[in-house]
Amino acid sequence: MPNAVRELQVDLGDRSYPIFIGDGLLGSMDLTPYVAGSQIMIVTNETVAPLYLEQAKACFSGKAVDSVVLPDGEEYKDWQTLNLVFDALLKKRHTRKTTLVALGGGVVGDMTGFAAASYQRGVPFIQIPTTLLSQVDSSVGGKTGINHPLGKNMIGAFHQPEVVLIDTNSLKTLPPREVSAGLAEVIKYGLIRDTEFLAWLELEMDRLIGLSPDSLVEAIYRSCACKADVVARDEREGGLRAILNLGHTFGHAIETFAGYGNWLHGEAVGTGMVMAADLSLREGMISGADLARARELVARAGLPLLPPAEMTPDHFMDLMAVDKKNIDGALRLVLLRALGDAFVTADASPENLAATLGAFCQGAPD
């Protein structure tokens, strides 16, 4: 039996839903109360299926459960692969009363969510994220979608799940590099909104890296709660939600430079957050001690502190100029007014930005 289960309600009016977080939930928790019809289509990938598909099916006993297994990898987050889901739904004659279930990481979650948003103009779906990154990021926010050859996540929808089940036990099969990448987003929530959580993370980081269930449940709960609070205030990305992108503008530049897949998203965000903190210091907003705390936590999570050695300030400037958050050509960055207080600005001084890029690109973060 699982230990204590934490429940978090994501408050979005008539699209509100609960997130259940615990160790050993997969296979033991009955999810049928969240299924209106009789049909279930579990969407997963070839890596996750052998590990957890049977356990996931056990959450829907009494229902007609079909499954479709996709190839694993961001390079398959495209229309052709999405269409395998539609093929399976139509071949198995799933009606508009069906429920889709995403079992896997962020790619499976994004694709399944978009399939659910689009199949017969919209059917319900359930998220069972199995990576730390997807547990603390995609569980909340309703963003779904696929990539286009000319841009990531360019085609998609906002579509909220009926329920999210997070089993920390599934992290035991996750490569350590991916645990660290997930911790980058966990640290992010502390940095942007919650100094108390930041202090807690400093105490718990070693237990998190060691996959202690109690620490993981708490970290995931507080991360999801932080994101849920931000998203509830700004569901369609008008303003506040942009602070969730702390470290992402620098990070996307790193990911693109390195070629997608060579740096994990969370690794690039980890380095990007340290760069954003460095710029915040140069802008006179946080102290050197604050920057050191941020950098220390990122380092203890096993994340890189510097961009690829070959990357120059010009690479950063070119790659950041095409960021889709920019408006009318002005570079928009998320900076820290203080630890636990992020904001979006287009007014960072070009000299300070150049100094930050120069410092990190020479391999010396100070």
Place this chain on the structure above:
Amino acid sequence: MPNAVRELQVDLGDRSYPIFIGDGLLGSMDLTPYVAGSQIMIVTNETVAPLYLEQAKACFSGKAVDSVVLPDGEEYKDWQTLNLVFDALLKKRHTRKTTLVALGGGVVGDMTGFAAASYQRGVPFIQIPTTLLSQVDSSVGGKTGINHPLGKNMIGAFHQPEVVLIDTNSLKTLPPREVSAGLAEVIKYGLIRDTEFLAWLELEMDRLIGLSPDSLVEAIYRSCACKADVVARDEREGGLRAILNLGHTFGHAIETFAGYGNWLHGEAVGTGMVMAADLSLREGMISGADLARARELVARAGLPLLPPAEMTPDHFMDLMAVDKKNIDGALRLVLLRALGDAFVTADASPENLAATLGAFCQGAPD
């Protein structure tokens, strides 16, 4: 200058929008008040572009207007063609502040609407329907989507436009067969909800066939108003909205049997409505005089009264069994409790249904 313009407000809370109906609106009406950003992408097809693209561009003076011209035909209502829209948007660097414009018939409207629902997780769009069918049908309801090889309209979204502009002048270039097909849906609104409109149609049918602008504006206005009223009461297709499918279950069987494109959708619906009225008579709900009125109006609109000569009752039963409106295997039909009063039922007597099919399949509708 256009004559009097009729305006209809489609009432959907914060997604409400106006429909403007008039003769000569295209090119003369300024639509920029409905455009939040500076970018416009007009989506049209190779038939409509030479006729109306320049006029449509004139509705957006001062904006950066791009266009993409798709191949014409239901067979192109697929992902590959939809992707031409995404390609154009990304190549021309349209941001999430862009507005899409659908200029054409139902296929262009459905695809453009789905492109707008999905591009960067949703951007606004404007409808300029140029066929009678799309003017009285797709203008209201927010249904968008594409076909899948295993089913029509299986992938899509509900997405409401910012504004709909209907220019009756664009019907002058429409083949007469398509005018008749559009009139089938116009007659439908009279049959399902509005006996006064039905009586008006009996007076005006010759002028409608003759494309009299005043008659067309009135018929389109009342059709859209009827559909808007039904949709406002049932936006996501829970119940009432199903009456909009009068004649469609028989009609879809005819379309599928004939092979899509051989019978126009409206033609099949015309015949289907007469069959539904015939069954309603056999069920003891309407009179023989009522049936004669329905049949007469369908005939005067230039629509066929009988299914293809080769079609048997068994063909109908097989094809109707897979209709997606069926629930738990029961055949659901829209019948007429009286002229102007349609309802959905799964309780039509099998004997009466067999009698209707027998009568129509032998070439004798009585």
